[in-house]
Amino acid sequence: MTEIEPIRRTSLHSELVRRLKELIADGALRPGSKLVEKDLCDSFGVSRTPLREAIRALAAEGLLVLTPNRGATVATVTEDQILESFLVMGALEGLAGELAAPRITGAQMAALRAAHAAMLDCRRAGDLDGYYAQNRAIHDTIFDAAGNGTLSETRRMVHRRIVNLRFIARIGDEEWAIAIAEHEEMLVALEARDGPALGAVLRRHLESKRQQVARWLARQG
Amino acid sequence: MTEIEPIRRTSLHSELVRRLKELIADGALRPGSKLVEKDLCDSFGVSRTPLREAIRALAAEGLLVLTPNRGATVATVTEDQILESFLVMGALEGLAGELAAPRITGAQMAALRAAHAAMLDCRRAGDLDGYYAQNRAIHDTIFDAAGNGTLSETRRMVHRRIVNLRFIARIGDEEWAIAIAEHEEMLVALEARDGPALGAVLRRHLESKRQQVARWLARQG
DNA sequence: TTACAGAATTATGTATACAAAATTACGCTT
DNA sequence: AAGCGTAATTTTGTATACATAATTCTGTAA
Known part of the structure; x- marks a missing residue:
């Protein structure tokens, strides 16, 4: 046939x-x-x-x-718009965390743990592209678990402005350590099904990313 | 000439x-x-x-x-999407409040007070269109004061989904009282230049609106 | 009458043609 | 050679023409 x-x-x-x-x-x-x-x-x-x-x-x-x-x-994206976008992303990810923690399924939780482990591997291997992919997968899963399509769509719109940063961003050792520590806090909050806690961690996570980016931008003008 | x-x-x-x-x-x-x-x-x-x-x-x-x-x-908007949108609006307005409180100018503060007073007049006069216009003006001013164009633009996108509710929504007396009380709380937080407080009030404000809409939708199926 | 097949019509998708604005090329003047 | 005005070219904006898919209409059979 x-x-x-x-x-x-x-x-x-x-x-x-x-x-x-x-x-x-x-x-x-x-x-x-x-x-x-x-x-x-x-x-x-x-x-x-x-x-x-x-x-x-x-x-x-x-x-x-x-x-x-x-x-x-x-379209060009100014540095101001990038920093603005991180603030908005913080609000969106915070809400996603609040909604996701009580709703996440076992399968999603497993996917999250797998992605986190893979992300650690990527770090050890120095695989930056892989790191970004796994990081993206983690946040995607949280938004999926939040079960709010409008939220996911809104996030996609804002995220597009900052995604191109991966071309210029170099992640220092301590920055990497911070990000991983925050991701581990997320897993703890998710296991506890503590929405407010997960929301708070994500808001903090985005704020620290924002400050990292602000430093990068300030450094290279 | x-x-x-x-x-x-x-x-x-x-x-x-x-x-x-x-x-x-x-x-x-x-x-x-x-x-x-x-x-x-x-x-x-x-x-x-x-x-x-x-x-x-x-x-x-x-x-x-x-x-x-x-x-x-x-495009049709489902009831689920409307309720989803209120959650997202809550996150966005909350951030707007946090940013606006420390930054708002005297002129913006005056505009806010004027719009609030006009809104009360509209309520007394039973002018629903006027009420919506003034309410919109108040929230617009807060987003302007936040000074984050990305945030304002993101809000516009999400707001479009719920703006058509004005065609069907009837506001009960107690609902109106709640909204006005919350708006007065906003003015207090703004005068105190207390960002976290304003953010909290706005999140609560959107959540109570969301619950109102949920009740309306449940009532008329 | 109802169901269905096939033709006729209509609507959408794409290509081409024409109009107007913007850019470039060119020659002239200084 | 530099500056400027005008003509030629290019590019964008809009209209029309053609191709194909979808819908409607119509006639026939059960």
Whole structure:
């Protein structure tokens, strides 16, 4: 029996949204750089119509900035906006913690412990990418456990502004130790199913990250 | 000297975004209703190209939902999403309060007191629209005073989901009394420049609103 | 009458064509 | 050579045309 071909029910413009997001996330399209429609059409092999729809969608999401009659540029994020975002993330993660602690399932708890262990391995191995991935998995799981889709979606919007920091951030030994200690506090609060405690730990965790980033930014101007 | 004509530097699609947002906010386009491109083109007097760009932008913002090959519908908000949104709003307003209290200016404080007084007048006059406007002004001022643009923007996104409740919500006497008492607590915390206190009041304020809405929704199913 | 198959119509998705604004190139003047 | 104004080119904005999927209509059979 021949395998069923994966019919493409997706439209060109939504596919373009996906691809452009990747290019921006990977840094292939740098913040501030201009998007020339013709060039992108040629490289993607599509006409301007779906490309422009994709550009408008990304602009509405805040990833691009439109200037009338002058096209789109990749949105830039100022240092102030980064620090602002950490404050907002603190409030969101705090709420996530409060909601997650009484609701987390055994499977989610196990996933969290596994991710934490994997994160420690990554640290020992000096695997920075792996560390970020595991860290991300931990926080994702907490938001999943919170069971509030609006919260998760809101977090995604804000998180996008700070995720690119991974390109420039170097984590010092003591900073790493702090982060791991805070993560272990999270596990304790989760096991105790203590929502307020987990919320407090997460708020503190985000605040210490914010201060780390503030120091990095101050150091390199 | 003839007055300078206001040149329209705005594009059709961004204008369409504005108009469509209005139609959705006013309830002229009901949640769940389908947007037929040709009909909208005829009524706006534009071609499909800019209209579709506007539709894609609104979909990216979450106001519309796209179904492949089947067009756009106005996003529906479930009761769960409304209650979720109040939880997120609580976290955001709490942070706004913490930041605003130490930073608020004299002018902003005066505006707050004026809006509060006007809100009381609206209550006495039974002016529900005025009440909502003043209430909105109070919370806007607090977010302005917080001085965190990311926070304000995040709040706007979440607020959109619950703003349409004003169409269905009837405020009982005791609910009104609670809201006013909480607003007066806010003014006290602001005068004391006590961030944590203002944050706590705002979190409590949003939580009591959430519970009110939960009761309304439960009552009318 | 109801159910269903297939044609006709309508709506959406994409490409192309045309208009207007912005950018670049070029030549002129100083 | 530098500055500036104008023409040529490029790029964006909008309209139209064509292709394909979805819906509606219609006629036939049970």
